Amino acid sequence: MNAADLSEGTDAKGRGPRLLFYLRLVAAQLAMSTLTALQYRLGFWTEGLLGLLWSVIGIAPLFVAVDHLGAVEGWGRWELVVLTGCFTMLSGLFTALLQPALRASMTHILKGTLDYVLLRPADGLVLCLTCAFQPWHLVEVLGGLALVVAGLSLGEAEVTATGLLAGLVTGAAGLMALYAFGVLVLCASFRALQLQALTHVMEALMDFGRWPAQVFPPLLRLLFTFVIPLLVMTSYPAEALLGRLSWGTVAQLAAVSATLLVLARLAWVRSVRGYTSASS
Amino acid sequence: MTAAAAMVRVEGLCKRFSVPRREAGLRAALRALVRREYRVVEAVRDLEFSLAPGERVGFLGPNGAGKTTTLKMLAGLIVPSAGRVEVAGFTPSDRRPEFLRRVSLVMGQKRQLSWDLPAIDNFEFNRVVYEIDPVHYKRRLEELTALLDVGEVMRRPVRQLSLGERMKCELVAALLHGPQVLFLDEPTIGLDVSMQLGIREFIRRYNAEHGATVILTSHYMEDVAALCPRILVIDGGRLRFDGSIEALRRQIRPLRRVSVRAAALPDDPTAMGRVVLREGGRLVLDVAPERVPEVVGALVALPEAQDLAVHDAPLEEVMRALFGREEAADLGGAIGHAR
Structure with missing residues (x-):
């Protein structure tokens, strides 16, 4: 074999569509994280137990309080349960997928091992956003989903196919906004190292998403919709599921998320071009 | 060598970094919080060289000379401030997947393998990333693990491997996709003598059998002397010598x-x-x-x-003499003519 056929087996004719490649890549990254979690048995079960415990701790007060909940700014008790479900799902996705990936990527930047990530023949951002995963935190997502189903079933709001579709679209927009915000935080760590604490700030900020948009004064509502779009992530998807959101608003929220995504992508490209690696 | 035949072509390559600086002490640290001073460091200045396919070339130079920065610009990790780089027909800083599939970088002081998993899981991950078809993957893995004798080692978690075993696994991970250009940054650092010899022998054999271009930086002169018929001496970001070790010896310590x-x-x-x-x-x-x-x-x-x-004078002594020379800059006249 010589240089001409060194890349044999990795040439273009053997490769499938890019979407399939990225699906396989993300699956392989998640598999690596799962294998890491399974590598240490005690750690695996402890993580699992803690994941369950956090889910129960997060949801239990709601069950205690549900009988005593009055209306909050036009939201009935079961509607608040739907909102809490949306929040719990998003929080679970954050702690299972985004937060560990951001922390691992920031560590890569700090130690200079981002070099290896950037040398792989795939989109560096996709590799960074899927490089770590805490599978047990997906329990929270299931818990949140159960709350949404319970809230919709037991509440008075009429559940329609259009409402569900609007909820899905708004939820997807919320998730995109969350990831875009995460990418901007990651890009900040290219300039200022040791910014892992920012992921905790993100986590703390997300707590505002527990509340309906209507409880915030207009200025904060604008801030949490267009600048730090926490309400796009939780309150608006809940409203959409409850059939209270117009398609015009859904489109606006999707536009906000898309704009954030474009900004995040531009910031990433700029950050990588300015990347100086760490000296060895 | 014609431009078309070159595997690596570098013209007028420069890299400038803006580095914060401050005086010692608390007062200076507090002042830097408000107003930070920056100084421009020219890490690489006006480099010119080209490498033929299959060449083994060593970058030599003192710490901070610009060797690793040059290597990283060739690999596409750092974007040059000026000049032109072409590797395997691509501009590295574009980081196109077609380019990244043709190169590989091994760094002795950093690892790509996941600490907690056996190396074999990492290899499997690389199979997916580099889209290596299963038949080729199996064949290459068998070949590399036999050459490096890591058949059993690769099944143990990386954290439990010795430094030498880990470096062998790093090499397997870097070569599974069959790169045409292999960048090696201090690959034998910290290894015992027998492991250094083993790694050197492997690199030489891999280059001979596969014709891959190898670019090496190392502080171990024996690595460079044993592996690289051609050396590029870089100091202060400038190319000070390009030729064989013998030619360098004759010139510096005749x-x-x-x-x-x-x-x-x-x-x-x-x-x-x-x-x-x-x-x-x-x-x-x-x-x-x-x-x-x-x-x-x-x-x-x-x-x-x-x-x-x-x-002959030991290479270390030659280098010491070279970097200690006041008139060292004059060596520039020898660039490209000292093989």
């Missing part, structure tokens, strides 16, 4: 080192050459190459002469 042990040494050996050591019955001289036969003849004739040896 004298040959002659040593002997005898029952009685000559009264005035300075007539033969420069005396490096005269201790007990041992004499070490630096002798002009044209006078070596004459001096050897004289030393052999000494009473009970033994252990007579003639060496």
Whole structure:
């Protein structure tokens, strides 16, 4: 074999569509994280137990309080349960997928091992956003989903196919906004190292998403919709599921998320071009 | 070498970094919080060279000379401030997947393998990332693991491997996709002598069998001397020498080192050459190459002469002399003509 056929087996004719490649890549990254979690048995079960415990701790007060909940700014008790479900799902996705990936990527930047990530023949951002995963935190997502189903079933709001579709679209927009915000935080760590604490700030900020948009004064509502779009992530998807959101608003929220995504992508490209690696 | 035939082509390559600086002490630290001063460091200045496919080339230079920065610009990790780089027909900083599939970087001080998993899981991940079809993957894995003797090692978690075993696994991970250009940044750092020899032998064999271009930086001169017929000396970000080690030696330390042990040494050996050591019955001289036969003849004739040896100056000494020279910049005249 010589240089001409060194890349044999990795040439273009053997490769499938890019979407399939990225699906396989993300699956392989998640598999690596799962294998890491399974590598240490005690750690695996402890993580699992803690994941369950956090889910129960997060949801239990709601069950205690549900009988005593009055209306909050036009939201009935079961509607608040739907909102809490949306929040719990998003929080679970954050702690299972985004937060560990951001922390691992920031560590890569700090130690200079981002070099290896950037040398792989795939989109560096996709590799960074899927490089770590805490599978047990997906329990929270299931818990949140159960709350949404319970809230919709037991509440008075009429559940329609259009409402569900609007909820899905708004939820997807919320998730995109969350990831875009995460990418901007990651890009900040290219300039200022040791910014892992920012992921905790993100986590703390997300707590505002527990509340309906209507409880915030207009200025904060604008801030949490267009600048730090926490309400796009939780309150608006809940409203959409409850059939209270117009398609015009859904489109606006999707536009906000898309704009954030474009900004995040531009910031990433700029950050990588300015990347100086760490000296060895 | 024609431009079209070159695997690596570098023209007027520069890299400038803006580095924060401050004086020592709390006051300066507080002042820097408000107003930080920056200084521009020219890490690489106006480099020009080209490498043919299959060449093994060593970058030599003191710490901070710009070797690793150059290597990282060639690999596409750092975007040059000025100049032009082409590797395997691509501009590295574009980081196109087609380019990244043709290169690989191994760094002795950083690892790509996941600490907690056996190396075999990492290899499998690379199979997906580089889209290596299963038949080729199996064949390459068998070939590389046999060459590096890591058949069992790769099944243990990376954290439990010795440094040498880990480096072997890093090499497997880097070569599974069959790169045409292999960048090696201090690959033998911290390894014991036998492991260094093993890694060197593997790299030489891999280059001979696969024709991959190898670019190496190392502080171990033996690595460079054993592996690289051609060296590029970089200092202060500039290319100071491009040629063979022999040519560098001839240029910097042309004298040959002659040593002997005898029952009685000559009264005035300075007539033969420069005396490096005269201790007990041992004499070490630096002798002009044209006078070596004459001096050897004289030393052999000494009473009970033994252990007579003639060496080139050690590479470390050559480098020390090179980087210590005031007139070192003049070496630039030798660039490209000293093979």
